[in-house]
Amino acid sequence: MTAEEVATTLRSGGPFIPRGGGTKATWGLPTEGTELDLRGLDRIVAVDAGDMVCVVEAGVRLVDLQARLAEDRLALMLDPADGSQATVGGVLATNACGPLRHRYGKPRDLVLGAQFVLTDGTIARSGGRVVKNVAGYDIARLLCGSLGTLAVLCEVALRLHPLPARRRTVVAQATNPSDAARAARALAEAPLRAEAVEVAWPERVVWATFAGEGVLPGVEAEAPALPPLCLESGALLGFGVPTTATAALLALADATRTVIRLRAGVGVGEARTLDDEAFAAGVRTLGGHVSPRRDTTVGYERDPVSLDLMRAVKARLDPDDRLSPGRLWPVG
Amino acid sequence: MTLEAIVGVDHVLTTPAALAAYACDGLTSHRVQPQAVVLPATTDEVAAVVRWCRATGTPWVARGAGTGLSGGALPVAEGVVIGLARMRAIVSIDTANERITVQSGVTNLDVTRAVAADGLYYPPDPSSQQVCTIGGNVAENSGGAHCLKHGFTTHHVVAATFVTATGEVARLGSAVADPPGLDLLAVVIGSEGTLGIVTEVTLRLTRAPERVETLLAAFPSTDAAGEAVAAIIGAGVVPAAIEMMDRLTIEAAEAAVHAGYPTCEALLLIEIDGGADDVAATTRLVTDSVLAAGASETRTASTAEERARMWRGRKAAFAAMGRVSPDYYVQDGVIPRTRLAAVLRGIRALETSSGLRIGNVFHAGDGNLHPLVLYDRAVAGEAERASDVAAAILDLCLDAGGSITGEHGVGHDKACAMARMFTGADLTVMDRVRGAFDPTGLANPGKLLPTPRLCGEVPGFYRAHPTELAGLAERL
Known part of the structure; x- marks a missing residue:
């Protein structure tokens, strides 16, 4: 599969829904169209160990890329809880994150450049292959989290990090929401910077990993084995809350029969809930927001002027609304 | 109104x-x-x-x-x-x-x-x-x-x-x-x-980090300093900063602010921040790396005052050029950091062929070069030659797989150079994004994207040449 073939397909009609491993196919509002399976874009184009940059096609599975990078003691510091099928393109298009978000940011923070195709068949690039670059609009970052609505990612350049020589995990069991919040904050503010600070609720587990030269050899605790949220039933929501709202969020989870995976130092996470309306309303009361991911009718609100700008960008890049129509806002 | x-x-x-x-x-x-x-x-x-x-x-x-x-x-x-x-x-x-x-x-x-x-x-x-x-x-x-x-x-x-x-x-x-x-x-x-x-x-x-250490390392050549940068990164360390200065900029900075730098062909300033234990261990690792790469001398600064003194010369480097040349142009290009030594040799060759001195001070850790092309506008033709040399440096960066700007921006200065880094299709997509935000075309016109008026015969908006359409040539 090549970008030219993607362009030919896109010109042929639609609407199309770009997809990788299908692990996040329901994220966003409902959409309809023909699936455009990009798993044929499966080449790791370059791993430049000295520059800590790689160039890969969008359909490469994240696990396969990580295995290749580990040979050079490098890693792409993204660890979304999607199982083994997630592709690099899908992770970027959804801005999906896992615990490593705490230290390394989200996909848009690690992408350096992209080649992509518009619905009119235009094949274009933005950014480059170097870690520092301000030439032109940063369209590669704009495409991150755009849920396949603006363009089809074909190839991306990514910033890599060294695999830490030493990593240690600290696990604590909390008795109530405020204890959990206090423990998470203490871990996030430790002088030796954590790679991850997580709260799992209602399991009441607070855990953190630390990495670096200052991590002394010793007994290594295992990261807790927690069931991945996406395999269970109930509505799935992404959320963001102020980091000071951790205790209130966990209390809200108890009140709404919600399972939470929280990046406590960042204030983002995933929720599986049996009462999505009440959970979403509660999160908004805390000053946060939710993003629909699966089996939910919860939408989202943004200020009307910025929504107009989003619509204008979509209209310029995909004038006939042939890429994942309705994903960002209801059609019409 | x-x-x-x-x-x-x-x-x-x-x-x-x-x-x-x-x-x-x-x-x-x-x-x-x-x-x-x-x-x-x-x-x-x-x-x-x-x-x-x-x-x-x-x-x-x-x-x-x-x-x-x-x-x-x-x-x-x-x-x-x-x-x-x-x-x-x-x-x-x-x-x-x-x-x-x-x-x-x-x-x-x-x-x-x-x-x-x-x-x-x-x-x-x-x-x-x-x-x-x-x-x-x-x-x-x-x-x-x-x-x-x-x-x-x-x-x-x-x-x-x-x-x-x-x-x-x-x-x-x-x-x-x-x-x-x-x-x-x-x-x-x-x-x-x-x-x-x-x-x-x-x-x-x-x-703010618990501890910050700044390490100065002196080298007998820019090549050796470039190799040291690669060695540090290769050791799995991501310092807060790695800055390089060459002899011309070291001497100018010394004359201007007396930072106390050693006399050498190139120096690196490496800053390490984080938890105290982490910084101590990492500083040892980096010191070993730079010595193995041929550093002739290393110094460390731990207190805020010592660090400020160590940074003073670097921060004054651009202004200090005024002491050695009436005019200079600051270039801002990016290269993959592993190509540092090779691109620096290319810049030296340009110095020889143009007869203009070029100082190098840059963010070595992320490959962001700031060559300073020295000239005297009172000398007929020197400003034009400096402009040509600066453009040639960008070509070196692009040939190495880099970028025409790492942090100074495209602005007016490099709008035409955008067409050397991006295809017409790339630029057209950027123009579509611009149009989504600014349908009026009144926001900072003539900046960032090339325009035919500004760039003459080589506008960014690529149209296939007749020889390409005929299959006689291809665009690489």
């Missing part, structure tokens, strides 16, 4: 003397006098000025402190400059959530000053940080010496109040992470004032 009615008669400048102060930014070789300079004090005033411009068809150029080095704030002769220097209020500080909201005219360093007592700071640190504004930093996606580990402006802005090119006010992003919808800030940051005007910015703050 007149401009005076919007911002007050004292805040519309039209006299030639007043306008002259705004005729250029840090790229002083280009000057254009605008029709007027408008200095609004609020977001609503900025929006009203932009609506006035739209109603009258007047192009406008937003400006912070005017320290930009690519002519991004160069006025348009028939237009107005919208200066944001009066908008310098710190709106709110939320230390518990590590956020600060400031108006665009607040200086970069004042952000850190406002939160330092709470153990927080704002990491991006352009050399001009004492005077450059946050609004300008957002427009340029500014970097600095410490971006290697901590990221650029785009990694630290979480929300902005944004006056659109049609004069409406939008709230982009969110103080709380991961708002739903498109990440418009991703393109607004670094858009050089071509999409709208940011009037208020919410920044993510970073906790």
Whole structure:
């Protein structure tokens, strides 16, 4: 599969829904169209160990890329809880994150450049292959989290990090929401910077990993084995809350029969809930927001002027609304 | 409605003397006098000025402190400059959530000053940080010496109040992470004032590290220093900063500020921050790496005063060039850092062939070169030769797989060079994004993207050459 073939397909009609491993196919509002399976874009184009940059096609599975990078003691510091099928393109298009978000940011923070195709068949690039670059609009970052609505990612350049020589995990069991919040904050503010600070609720587990030269050899605790949220039933929501709202969020989870995976130092996470309306309303009361991911009718609100700008960008890049129509806002 | 009615008669400048102060930014070789300079004090005033411009068809150029080095704030002769220097209020500080909201005219360093007592700071640190504004930093996606580990402006802005090119006010992003919808800030940051005007910015703050060490390493050649950079990165270390200076810039900086640098062909300044144990262990590792790469001498600085002295020469390097040359041009190119030694040899060759001296001072850790091409405009032809040499350096960067700008921006200076880095299709897509934000075409026209008027026969918007269409040639 090549970008030219993607362009030919896109010109042929639609609407199309770009997809990788299908692990996040329901994220966003409902959409309809023909699936455009990009798993044929499966080449790791370059791993430049000295520059800590790689160039890969969008359909490469994240696990396969990580295995290749580990040979050079490098890693792409993204660890979304999607199982083994997630592709690099899908992770970027959804801005999906896992615990490593705490230290390394989200996909848009690690992408350096992209080649992509518009619905009119235009094949274009933005950014480059170097870690520092301000030439032109940063369209590669704009495409991150755009849920396949603006363009089809074909190839991306990514910033890599060294695999830490030493990593240690600290696990604590909390008795109530405020204890959990206090423990998470203490871990996030430790002088030796954590790679991850997580709260799992209602399991009441607070855990953190630390990495670096200052991590002394010793007994290594295992990261807790927690069931991945996406395999269970109930509505799935992404959320963001102020980091000071951790205790209130966990209390809200108890009140709404919600399972939470929280990046406590960042204030983002995933929720599986049996009462999505009440959970979403509660999160908004805390000053946060939710993003629909699966089996939910919860939408989202943004200020009307910025929504107009989003619509204008979509209209310029995909004038006939042939890429994942309705994903960002209801059609019409 | 007149401009005076919007911002007050004292805040519309039209006299030639007043306008002259705004005729250029840090790229002083280009000057254009605008029709007027408008200095609004609020977001609503900025929006009203932009609506006035739209109603009258007047192009406008937003400006912070005017320290930009690519002519991004160069006025348009028939237009107005919208200066944001009066908008310098710190709106709110939320230390518990590590956020600060400031108006665009607040200086970069004042952000850190406002939160330092709470153990927080704002990491991006352009050399001009004492005077450059946050609004300008957002427009340029500014970097600095410490971006290697901590990221650029785009990694630290979480929300902005944004006056659109049609004069409406939008709230982009969110103080709380991961708002739903498109990440418009991703393109607004670094858009050089071509999409709208940011009037208020919410920044993510970073906790100040427990310990900071600065290591100075002297080398017998720039090649050896380049190899040391590769060795440090290869050892799995990401320092907060790795800066390199060559002999010419070391000598100029010494003469200017007496930083006490050793006499050598090249030196590295390496800063390591983090937890105390981590910094101690990492400093040992880095010291071993640079000695193995051939460093003739190393020094460390641990206290704030010692570190400030060590950095003084580096920070004064550009200004110090004034002592050794009447004029100089600061280039800003990026290369993959593994190509450092080879590209430096290419620059030396240009020095020999052009007869112009070139000083090198740069962010070695992220491959961002700042060659300083020295010339004397009083000598016939030297300015042109310097311009040719600067362009040739960009070609070296592009040939190595790099970029035409790492942090100074495209602006006016490199709009035509965009066509050397990007295809016509790439530039057309960027122009479509621009059109989505600015259907009026009045926002900083002539900047960032190449135009036929500006770039003559080589406009960026690629059209296949007849030989390509005939299959006789292909574009590589």
